[in-house]
Amino acid sequence: MKRNGFLTFQLGVPLAFLCFFSCQNNTSEWTTQEKEQAKKEISLRIDDIVQGAKHLDIEEAMKAYSNSDDFMIINPDGSSNNYQEMKTVNSEVFKQLxxxxxxxxxxxxxxxxxxxxxxxxxxxNNMEFKTGDKLTIASYVGSMLFKKEKGIWSIIYAHESNSTPIII
Structure with a gap:
């Protein structure tokens, strides 16, 4: 009788884990419609960044980023910043453009x-400085981890890289 209880335990625990993890995986599956909606919402957040940069408006450009202690960006030069540091650095750059x-x-x-x-x-990316100097970056890549909180997609982590800027 003790043997049957042990077999039940041996079989029951793996089955419970299997059920638990397979149920959890099912909750992360996306329907085509959900994916398209997320793409649309996230694309609008990226548009905020692009438009903010175009207007040299740091507040608009930063709207998509999460102002939280967990936020981090890895910059093309290998440095990293938290939200406030990123905002300060970009504000200074915007002032020069x-x-x-x-x-x-x-x-x-x-x-x-x-x-x-x-x-x-x-x-x-193309930029013109107040000095008249112009730069172009032919290849700019940003990997952004978006998290949906309170119905809004926000960037909680980003990693940017780019080709060498060329003076034009």
Whole structure:
């Protein structure tokens, strides 16, 4: 009799784990409609960044980023910033520019969980400094981890890289 109880335990525990984890995986599956809606909402958040940069408006450009202790961005030079540091650095850059334009080439999405989406943005960037100098970056890539909180997608982690800026 003790043997049957042990077998039940041996079989029951793995089955319970299997059921638990398979049920959890089912909650992270996305329907085509949910994916399209998330892509649309996240694309609008990215548009906020692009438009904010175009207007040299740091508040508009930062709207899509999560102002939380968990936020981190890895910059093209290998440094990292929290939200406030990123805002300060970009504010100083914006003050030196008379124009900044990001152009989207494409976006790729990876659906990780119901509240997490990884979006990789591929684009290019042109800027003109108040000194008259002009730079172009032919390849600019940003990988952004979006988390949906209170119905809004916000970037909680980002990693940017770019080709060498060229003076034009």
């Amino acid at each position: 008379c124009s900044l334009e990001f152009s989207t080439i494409k976006k790729e999405f990876r659906f990780l969980a119901k509240d997490l989406v990884l979006c990789t943005w591929f684009g290019k």
